[in-house]
Amino acid sequence: QPALTQPRSVSGSPGQSVTISCTGTSSDVGAYNSVSWYQQHPGKAPKVLISAVNYRPPGVPDRFSGSKSGNTASLTISGLQAEDEADYYCCSYAGIDTFRIFGGGTKLTVL
Amino acid sequence: EVQLVESGGGLEQPGGSLRLSCAASGFIFSDYEMNWVRQAPGKGLEWVSYISSSGTTIYYSDSVKGRFTISRDNGKNSLYLQMNSLRAEDTALYYCVRVLGSAFDYWGQGTLVTVSS
Numbered sequence: 557q558p559a560l561t562q563p564r565s566v567s568g569s570p571g572q573s574v575t576i577s578c579t580g581t582s583s584d585v586g587a588y589n590s591v592s593w594y595q596q597h598p599g600k601a602p603k604v605l606i607s608a609v610n611y612r613p614p615g616v617p618d619r620f621s622g623s624k625s626g627n628t629a630s631l632t633i634s635g636l637q638a639e640d641e642a643d644y645y646c647c648s649y650a651g652i653d654t655f656r657i658f659g660g661g662t663k664l665t666v667l
Numbered sequence: 668e669v670q671l672v673e674s675g676g677g678l679e680q681p682g683g684s685l686r687l688s689c690a691a692s693g694f695i696f697s698d699y700e701m702n703w704v705r706q707a708p709g710k711g712l713e714w715v716s717y718i719s720s721s722g723t724t725i726y727y728s729d730s731v732k733g734r735f736t737i738s739r740d741n742g743k744n745s746l747y748l749q750m751n752s753l754r755a756e757d758t759a760l761y762y763c764v765r766v767l768g769s770a771f772d773y774w775g776q777g778t779l780v781t782v783s784s
Contacts, residue, residue: 559711590769594712601762601777602712607770645712649769655726656702656714 560659567665573634578646586627590649641666669693676778689746689763697741700766705759
């Protein structure tokens, strides 16, 4: 199954905002409001940031927000901080046959 | 505190088998759907398999279908992944992951599987 398409890398300065896109198809991202986002620091397990497109679980800072338009979901990080430097992955439900599909991941660099 | 602790990884030859286990604690295991997600060295995340809370519904990615079997023992608060006919491309860190709603809300630290001759 082909992965959802994410930019390989993005960067921003402290205090700025960055947006990471996640492009799928009408069979996954576009079909279901089941997009989630994960942050992974080197050597660590992923941590959920966003579920159901734009729901932020308890404990996740409100600097992280999610949205979706058509076949593309987006994660926006505002007020960028040094500790936000990490890899970010999107994931979507894709129906019974494929079930779950991840994006290829985006490396965020805080300049 | 929710804890997921994987074990069973190691070095195995192509064509061999391994059985991964995940010990769950800190929550009512039988109430939750579970998954295995893997990550090849230096690569991204790949969903591997899903099992419903009762164990009656199971899904696999195309890359492991017919070779891997997911199962659970709710009495032992444990999740398993039987991996047969291993290939070099199965080399990865395997995570045990809990599902809440549409997200993977808790992840173990992973167990490393290396397939090499």
